Amino acid sequence: MKTIYRILIPVVLALLICQAVYWLMSSGLQRFQAYRTPHLQELFVSKTQHDMLFLGSSRVVGGIHPGVIDSLTGLNTYNGGIDGGNILEFAIALKGYLAVHPPPKLVVLNLDYISFDLRRKFFNYVQYYNVLQNRVVDSSLRANGHPVFFAKHLPLFRLTAYDDFTRSNCFKGWRGITEISAGEYQYKGFLSNTDFFIEADSTVVLDTLQRYVSPGSLDLLNDMVQTCRQHKIPLVLLHSPIYKQMLFRSIRVYPQILALSDSTARHNQLAYWRHDTLPLCSNPAFFANVGHLNKTGARAYSVVLAAQLKKYMEQSPGFAP
């Protein structure tokens, strides 16, 4: 056999087999990502008009229920939370959203203890591969060290971006398991977060959360403020509920995080709502863990948030639903 064939045949064969493997694995992943895929499509591809957009991490995803808020305010809201997201992903979500959707009437941005930590730029950048047609997503991935040329034009190379967690999710998808656990549901970007609740305070303090305020994170926040200003969208900063402020004890940079949010709000004359001090934050029945509301908690909190939003709308002109 000629040597050149011995080089070319394995390459061609391997690429063909990898393409087949990619189809199989990505179909498994799509099935598993029963929440994520339609959510990101809505956020970055769809052109739907929303009155209000909520941005933030898992505390927004599982803590703010657009159904409750819509029913109480008469608005059409969307929960644009990104699981594990930080300020970079929030900025991409805002700009990516505005690249395809008409501007909303209000953006509510939740800033919490992971928001300013950019050591890991993307919590799960593979999830964005399905929305690369959004130019903001495409350019942001490129600008942050994830070249998307191969992923875009030769999809089989997306396999090289998968980690073992993603691979295991592909297997789960084939087995009919999805990221929406039994008894949970999604609605307009909201993903319900179990009926578990905190039983004893002593068991819930997390000591492994060594968080960080990264250089450049404040610039990204200011950039989001400017983006909203350019589109004439009012912006509200938020700190969503956490259980009894317990994380304040284990996260050393918490005062810095709160000060950054507060000074940004003051400097730009934005509303900053500290909801980590609400009475519901002392009720263990509302929390799946110290950092996240459960299903009941999300409903209760959304009622409180809707009331404050309604008040805010009444004081601000131009909010006719």
Added chain:
Amino acid sequence: MLFNSIEFLIFFPVVTLLYFLLPHRWRWLHLLISSCIFYMAFIPAYILILFATILIDYYAGIMIGNASGKNRKRWLVLSIIANVGVLAVFKYYNFFIDNVNDLLHALGITTQNLPYLGIILPIGLSFHTFQAMSYTIEVYRGHQPPERHFGIYALYVMFYPQLVAGPIERPQNLLPQFHEKKYFNSAFLLQGLRLMLWGLFKKVVIADRLAMYVNAVYLEPEKFHALNLIIATVFFAIQIYCDFSGYSDMAIGAAKTMGYDLMVNFKRPYFAKNIQAFWARWHVSLSTWFRDYLYVALGGNRRGLRRTYINVAIVFLVSGFWHGANWTFIVWGALHTLFIITYMLYNRHAPWKLPNNAVVNFLSLGFTFVCVSFAWIFFRAENMQDAWLMAERILRYDQSEKFHLWVGGYGKPVFGAVSALLALGTTALMLLTELKLPPRLELLDKKPYADLLFCTTLLIIVIVLGNFQKTSFIYFQF
């Protein structure tokens, strides 16, 4: 530039193609410029340090060749001082100052700290300084004529495949190859690509997967059960082998595609049945460097038994220190000294010899692996406190902390069931392949269909199961 990066995926074919398109007289320049680009992908300014030492060694080589008597030795000493001096400043200065500060504080002489240097270690510094020293020593010994062509000499030090992590080549092997006219040979291309693929498999599929577990445990060893510490240490033994031998395979393969032969750096070290055999198989280019230029220079085994043991101890302690400016590496070297001398004593004084049968051989192999792995604790630990803590917990089989089946999470990669299965499966595949095939996989040359199956399977595994998160090679830091 990392071998496991997209940049290298473009760099490598362009450099190889241009190499064969250019006439022979320009190829050294092409390779030199390419090597500069490769090196400057890390910290561009450090190329100046590299060129400064190249200039000194080049000149020293010529002067040694021209001089006679004591003058030859003076030029050799100058070259060694220049190379060791660069190492001392960039690699050992802060370690030295740190220890002096500790000593001064302990003696109560001062509470002020002597100043540290705010510098980053140039990548692969220990490798290319040793390769450069090998040249001047060989010229001094008369085994190698001085290289008159500055560009070729610079290329000898900077040849990109082995610039940052070896193999540490000898001038007798590499320099003549740069003068030879190389013709395109598709068989060499096939051998080179196959070896590169094999190295990439070991790096991105095995080493980087095991690293997830190892990094999580070694970061906070106090939080883990003794069994987790044992698993992490065994995983590290496999990780460092796959990482470093993977790099060497890729280096040898990249050079081979252009027709250059680099020395084999690993000869299935974990199949060694005793510690001496292990060192004849592990990082061969460094072991032989120490043997030829330090052990022999100290007198080797020619000055009696006691002196032999002292020489062995010096070689292993210096070898430990070569790896890094940290007491952990020195203890690692000391442990290997202990193992080697014990083995030598056993060989000399044991009243009986072990029978040569499969069971005994397997047990010897396992015992050697346990000793080597135990020493790796000191090599991998962040500091001495962690290393002692781990060693003590493992030896006591401390169960005070909970055993974690899987590690990671909170934004770090998770080593779970899928990772464990993949790591075990691919490690078994690697060991079986290395058991059946020689280090350069040449056996496949004569078996085209087996080769097709091997390369296709490997390429699929690399693409589907590889970790391409731009993880650096462990030995780059040395």
